[in-house]
Amino acid sequence: MLQIVLAIGLIGICIYWITSKRRSGEAVPRYRGLPFIGNLHQLNLQRPELTFTDWSKDLGAVFSVKFLSDEFVVLNTNAAIREALVTKRDTFAGRPQGAFRTGMITDGFQDITFCDPNPRWRFLRRTCQRSIKLSSDDSGNREMLGDMIAKMVNAFLEQKTSFNPRETIYRTTVGIIIKLLVNERCTADEDLVKAVVDYEKHVLSATMPTGKGFELDLFPWMRYFGIKSYKYMQYVVHLRDILWDELKKAELRGGTDAEDQGLVAALLRAQDEMNTANDVHLKLSDVHVKQAAIDMVVAGTGTTTLHMYAYFNIISNHPDIQDRLFREVDLIVGKHGTVSVNDRKVLPICFATTLELLRYANIGAIGLPHATLEATTIAGKKIAKGAQVLTNLWAVHHDEDFWEEPFEFRPDRFLDSVGRLIPASHPNRQRMLAFGAGARVCIGEFLATTRLFLVIASTAQKCQISPGDLRSSYDPRHYGHGMMLNPPDYEIKVKGRY
């Protein structure tokens, strides 16, 4: 009798143990690190996504990693990332707010990118998205866009010998962002261009998680000892404020017609409206408006420039793909026509090349960090409230079990068997996460994708591009790393097609 009671008791305990484990989830696995530094010594600090992708073969889709005092949960598969960003979008909508240097640049996380979700953040996102949409579509912009990208194409064609296109591409992207912020008349304003370039070039290196100055994130009290990295941060904050002054001056020079104005004017109008309304959660201070505008410069310039830069090295080494682009553009746009944003539907090879570029180069390989707003699970693993979460987008875009030869550049991945663009619901498009997904999805996705498309189609119309005297690998495994992946320097030769 006693044996039966013991056996029933044991079975009961086992059932309880199994079901409670299922309810609360399993612990997130992690490689054992060293005291104080954690897993820092085991990581490729230049390219952490490569180490994470490697570790996920052993640790699975979800694991954690410890850098000094910080622990991050890393998500490594399409299913795990989508479960977090889409299915549990509200839970994963937070941002970690521990980095002292980011706090300094954002006046205490009062921008769009690094603040936690709140009604003001939602409102600012919507306001910026409206201006981005206005700046990106064809209405009234056709000439301007054609002009800006035509200038880049002409600058390429003027080069009679082998050259590095990095600076020309960068200036074009800076022009696109200035046009978004303060309208087209200011894109040639020297002081404004200088202010954008000065700030953009410093801010990314100043806030690199593993770069110079990271001691301030670890020990913020070091700022009281006059250390160099703190003085540098103060200088970068000064550059940010110069940029904001230049943007406001340029905005005053813009037209009074709302259609004719840029995002800065839209933010200032929204500030007036909200500050006369009753909802205190939506009131916008000068800092909120400044930070939202500055976010566009930081988030929009480097990402777009580096994708375009990656593209010209790739395409110069793929004459077969160029020939297909030539044939498509010649047939639909012709020698003298202007490519338009709406041509995406009728230029499927150009648009598939854009999507393949975003997958292949994947300049924002780990996206931006998220933070959980409540305890939850991902792929059955327990994630605590307040956990810092990294999305390894690189692993999804280069997953060898899904993509055939992921390190081959093949626009055909986004075309069907008769050459039409595959729909957004297709599994290949569902694995395109270059802009993230869910609540914090990139607000510049449309602007960036259409600009890349216009550059690809417009250069195909006019230029034949071949490798130049300085050659370097276009394979993204060989890119360097800053805040984003950085393709190595190379040169191209450009010949006019007509």
Ligand code: HEM
């Ligand atoms: C090829 C170009 C670009 C790429 C690959 C890219 C990628 C990304 C990614 C991966 C995120 C993080 C998503 C997440 O948190 O999960 C992001 C956020 C963001 N991006 Fe982009 N981006 C690009 C261009 C732009 C442009 C042109 C703008 C604006 C003009 C922009 C504005 C932003 C902003 C404001 C956020 C933060 C959104 C939030 O936290 O609510 N991005 N982007």
